[in-house]
Amino acid sequence: MAGINSWPSRKLSYAGRAQLVQTVLFGVQSYWAQLFIIPAKVIKLIGELCRSYLWSGVGHITKKALVAWDKVCSPKSMGGMRLINMQLWNKATTAKLSWDLAHKEDKLWIKWVHNFYIKGKNPWPESKQASWMIRKTINGKHVVDHIQQLRSKKEV
Structure with a gap:
């Protein structure tokens, strides 16, 4: 995040x-999310830094945002800026890792x-001795199964 402070934000x-x-x-x-699951606390911190940089041009948390982050992440046709919702993206990459676990050998x-x-x-x-990342990846199979059920209903 040190790179945020070096950007010439006043001119942007x-x-x-x-x-x-x-x-x-x-x-x-x-x-990085495609390689491993990023903890929710880290994603929250990154999101806060991104919001702060977007609204004030500095790389540290300064004030409340002018617009709700969900609105900023929505499509431009809905009045947003089409930024990525990192929490949703992290869930999607968890599901991808779980799909890889089920289908790639x-x-x-x-x-x-x-x-x-x-x-x-x-x-x-469910393994109690597994790390949190392995448990989360294995539990991501529920999301993959749900998506596959929706796809099969759509095809019928």
Whole structure:
């Protein structure tokens, strides 16, 4: 987040700061979220810093936002700025990791989780000794199953 303070924010409009937030900060978060689950507390802090930078041009939390963040994250056709809702994005990437766990067999981490936690059981067991990240990924299967049910109803 130190990079926020180095950007010449005084010369940027809201649209310019929104573009920086969207491409740089959310791009970094998007990349890391595809590799592992980012804790909710970290996502909240990143969101607060993004809001602060968007409204005031500084990289530290300064004041309340002028518009609700949900509104800012909504599509432009609905009056928003189409920024990414990082909490929703994190849920989507958790579901993606869970889908990978269910459908891909070629990655080392997937083989490891199957051998140590899932052990061929269906439905997947909940493991108390697993790390929070593994538990969250295994629990993400519920989201994947729900989406697959919706898709199959839509196809019928």
